[in-house]
Amino acid sequence: MGGEQQQTGFAIVGAGGIALSHADALARSTRGRLVSVCDTNARAAAQLAAAHGARPETEFSAVLTDGDIDAVILCTPNRTHVPLGRAIIEAGKHLLLEKPLALTSADAEMLVRRAEDLGHVLVVGHTHRHSDQARAIAELVHGEEIGDVRYIHIVMNGGWLWGGWSSWVLDRAQSGGHALHNGVHLMDLAAWWMNDRPIAVRAVGQKVTSAALAIHDYLVIDLRFANGAVARCEISRAEIPRDSSFTEMRVVGSAGTVERRWDAEGLLAWTDRAQGAWSPGGAVARSFSGQIERFIDTIADASRAFPPARDSLEVIRWAEAAEESLATGCSITIGALR
Known part of the structure; x- marks a missing residue:
């Protein structure tokens, strides 16, 4: 028909x-x-x-x-x-x-x-790029409502989500480690909001649940940008109680700040014009629906890809650097993409 x-x-x-x-x-x-x-x-x-x-x-x-x-x-x-x-x-x-x-x-x-x-x-x-809160922050930041971004802090902490000690996620050969498995989400958000690529990565980690873990279940990954701005990405899967979940986001600019301080709270913004509050959330169902609809759009028009595949490629480079930093204790410089 x-x-x-x-x-x-x-x-x-x-x-x-x-x-x-x-x-x-x-x-x-x-x-x-x-x-x-x-x-x-x-x-x-x-x-x-x-x-x-x-x-x-x-x-x-x-x-x-x-x-x-x-x-x-x-x-x-x-x-x-x-x-x-x-x-x-x-x-x-x-x-x-x-x-x-x-x-x-x-x-x-x-x-x-x-x-x-x-x-x-x-x-x-x-x-996470498709969540209401992430898109609201991107709109505010990319619209220069808070000036030049100087600092980003993203926290995504949760309880033990990996299905027990036999889970493939705990095997570094299968998952690549925590920076690759979950850290990529936070680094992708930070670089998207910053609208830039980091020049250096430093990571520290802990094995909170057990010292016997083959990978870190708690990570802090710092991304440093050429203009001196920093993004701190904190990711944990070691919280108590086991089914807990906590997300916090903060973006500090030269002319204002936007933040989400608690799961039950929306976004708060302080700019030179006013203090504002609104309540976009990170609803999982809407995020997955937004993702599938945008993907279908991309099949018809490749320019709609979100994120572009080469953005996701660069995040792998940063995750590799984070894992190297964990192993060496050093800050890892990121070279230009070939």
């Missing part, structure tokens, strides 16, 4: 916890539909597929050859992102890839270039 808009067909590969948020976002969308759920765990694939009227698959190759699938949301462990992501792109599918883009900047560069060469969309799921 001429007046009907054709929906974009999606597959979700990897039926773990984050896949539920993506599937729910597709269920709320009028422009995208979930066609298939693929996981080597047949039960997990069947459960998620049944909840959304999709087909379950256990063979990844079936996703690559399915003509009803235009795009894939890849939700598998970090170490699989490059081989699976490359296969998806080379099969002619667009790719929404859960963060991080890759475990090394060399692999990230290869994947981005492959998508560019073949003309397929590659977007990394830096979902």
Whole structure:
């Protein structure tokens, strides 16, 4: 029928916890539909597929050859992102890839270039960019309402979210460490708000839950910019009680400040004109919905990519530097991107 808009067909590969948020976002969308759920765990694939009227698959190759699938949301462990992501792109599918883009900047560069060469969309799921609060801060900062940004502090602390001691996230070979697994979210936000790239990275960490951890569960990552501005990114998955969650954001400019001080509070701004308060939140459902709708826009117009794939590539370089800083105790200088 001429007046009907054709929906974009999606597959979700990897039926773990984050896949539920993506599937729910597709269920709320009028422009995208979930066609298939693929996981080597047949039960997990069947459960998620049944909840959304999709087909379950256990063979990844079936996703690559399915003509009803235009795009894939890849939700598998970090170490699989490059081989699976490359296969998806080379099969002619667009790719929404859960963060991080890759475990090394060399692999990230290869994947981005492959998508560019073949003309397929590659977007990394830096979902926090799509939250109401992050977009409100960006609008205020980029509109120069608080002058030149001098300092950013982002705190995202939560309880033990990694599913127990057998979780793949705790294996550095699979996750890349905490800077790559979760720190990328905060560094991406900071650089977006700053509208610049850091020239140096320094990180300190702790193993709060247990000294036996192979990775740090608490990190502070400092990004230093050429104009002297600093962004401090604090990320923890070691809080008590276990299901706790706390987010704090503060951006200090030469002519004012904007901050979110507590989860129940909205944003507060002090500028030379007035003190203002409004209440955009970080609602997860709206963030995932905003992300999927923007991704569908990007399939039609590549210039709409948010974030651009090369922004996500640079974040991997900063995360690599953070992990190197953790290992050496030194500040790591970031060279110009080739």
